[in-house]
Amino acid sequence: MKRLISLSFLLVAFFAGFSQNIWIADNRPTAPTGAHIFADVTSAIAAASPGDIIHVIPSQFTYPNFTVTKDSLTFFGIGYNPNKEQPSVVFVTNVTIDVGVFGTRLSGINIATLFIGTSATGSLGNIFIENGEIDEIEGSNCCGQTTVSSIIIRNCILGQNLQGSNHVINLRDTYVSSTSVVITNNIIMGSNTTSSGGYGSISVTDAIIKNNLFLGNGSTTDFAFNDMQTSTISNNIFLGRQPITDATGGDVGNSTFNNNITFGAVNDTIPTGNGNTSNGDLINTDPLLVNVPIVDDWDFTYDPSPDTGSPAIGAGNDGNDIGVSGGTIPYSSTGSPLPVIQVLRLPEIIQEGTDTNATIEAEGN
Numbered sequence: 263m264k265r266l267i268s269l270s271f272l273l274v275a276f277f278a279g280f281s282q283n284i285w286i287a288d289n290r291p292t293a294p295t296g297a298h299i300f301a302d303v304t305s306a307i308a309a310a311s312p313g314d315i316i317h318v319i320p321s322q323f324t325y326p327n328f329t330v331t332k333d334s335l336t337f338f339g340i341g342y343n344p345n346k347e348q349p350s351v352v353f354v355t356n357v358t359i360d361v362g363v364f365g366t367r368l369s370g371i372n373i374a375t376l377f378i379g380t381s382a383t384g385s386l387g388n389i390f391i392e393n394g395e396i397d398e399i400e401g402s403n404c405c406g407q408t409t410v411s412s413i414i415i416r417n418c419i420l421g422q423n424l425q426g427s428n429h430v431i432n433l434r435d436t437y438v439s440s441t442s443v444v445i446t447n448n449i450i451m452g453s454n455t456t457s458s459g460g461y462g463s464i465s466v467t468d469a470i471i472k473n474n475l476f477l478g479n480g481s482t483t484d485f486a487f488n489d490m491q492t493s494t495i496s497n498n499i500f501l502g503r504q505p506i507t508d509a510t511g512g513d514v515g516n517s518t519f520n521n522n523i524t525f526g527a528v529n530d531t532i533p534t535g536n537g538n539t540s541n542g543d544l545i546n547t548d549p550l551l552v553n554v555p556i557v558d559d560w561d562f563t564y565d566p567s568p569d570t571g572s573p574a575i576g577a578g579n580d581g582n583d584i585g586v587s588g589g590t591i592p593y594s595s596t597g598s599p600l601p602v603i604q605v606l607r608l609p610e611i612i613q614e615g616t617d618t619n620a621t622i623e624a625e626g627n
Contacts (some may be wrong), residue, residue: 282336285310288319289326303328303337303354310335318371320350322406327356329380330366339370340599342395342419343562350604361408361625364388369599373398374423379408379438387442393597393623395419399431401438412442417594421451421463422560428453429488443469447586447593449482449566450476451558452484452503462488462508469493473578473589476504476564479558482528488512496520497550497578499566499585502556504529521579526556542579549574549585562595 285306286299293299300306303325306316312334318325319338330337330571339352351372358377359366361384368376372395379386383406391399396418401410410433421430430452433440445468452463460483463476471493478484480502489512495505497520504527507514516537523531523544530546534537550572552565565588568574574584586593 267379276470283310283314285314285316287316287325288320288321289323290319290321293319302326304317307331307335312365318352320344320352322350324507325352325354327354327358329358329360330363331360333363334365336367337369337371338599339372339394339553340592341370341374341599343596344598345596351584359386359389361406363385366390367392369393370597372396374398375455377401378410378413378433380406382406385409385411387413389413390416391418392416393418393594393599395422395597397421397424397430398428399433399508400428401433401435401440404437408438410438410443413440414444414446415448415500416446416591417597418448419560420448421453424451424453425455426453427455427461429461429465432465432466432517434465434489434491440466441468443467444485445469445471447589448474449560449586450474450486450503451453451560452478452486454558456483458485460485461510462486462512464502465489465512466493467491470496471498472496473582473584473586473592474502475554475586475593476503477558477560478527478553478556480526480528481558482554484527485559485625487514490514491516492521493517495522497580497582497584497588498522499551499574500524500527500530501551501554502526502558506531506533508510519543521584523547523574523584525549544573544577547573551585566593579623 263350282301287303287306292333293520309497315336317338325557353372357373361379363386367390370393378401453461462485465488476486484503485508487507514533519532519540521542532540550569552567552569554564578584578588582588
């Protein structure tokens, strides 16, 4: 209880000066009660207004699926690997952002499948996804035509448990199109299926894809892309995952590759032709990361930082490192978007009317 009270105090202090309401979703049996506390996220959304914040408390239990139905809501979890004792996280099987909704931020929420849009025809956008472990971001929903604009996907673990004939990020398909997409500083894997020769990780249009680590096990079915058009791909490391399209019918076209490193795949060649260009890419060059094997599974003991002598150091087209340690906001190993209390020490007994000393140690992303 002491930890919960202190965490709530920090949240109020952190957001002091903002006009938003803060709502709490807490599905633990020991959850406190109150006018702003709900047992599920859907109830918190129903109470919230555009611009509000919903803080989802880490739990050993999976949260029920929910749909974001209001503009400008922010959802905070605790990330994918919080640095604290007995770390629970926030996990939801399916989250949907409804058509017509703009301004959603999902930070520190771990999700099996994130649906961008529904079966209805319409548009949505201004979406910010960060600090979560997400298996699939799916924008293809039969049978309405969905347009997604202005979406940022940052500092996530993507495709860790993806199975079947699916792409990790699918924003270009029969029923979905995308504009102004930014995919940056993520660990990106892919489906484990060997069907149709393997499924590429990303299908997208009009994207900036930079400072990611595309990770695979070097097999013939590990591809980075499915269908990608008019995009810029810069400062990424392709380790054991081919930087080309899969064999399911898509292609890579009219895109620019800058200062990427490829290594350990069946085919390490950057796709030129078809309107594509390659500038400063290092082909079949060991990136010399501190500790990342050529596998299609992520472990939080891995360290994707460039080791001494790595060709990635300072070699990006922005003067920073190639890979997830470069860019504007480098990859975080915890994904914690807000301060996390690691140590909280209080006297066992506090007499009324007396001062006391407390020790709080916290860490945030």
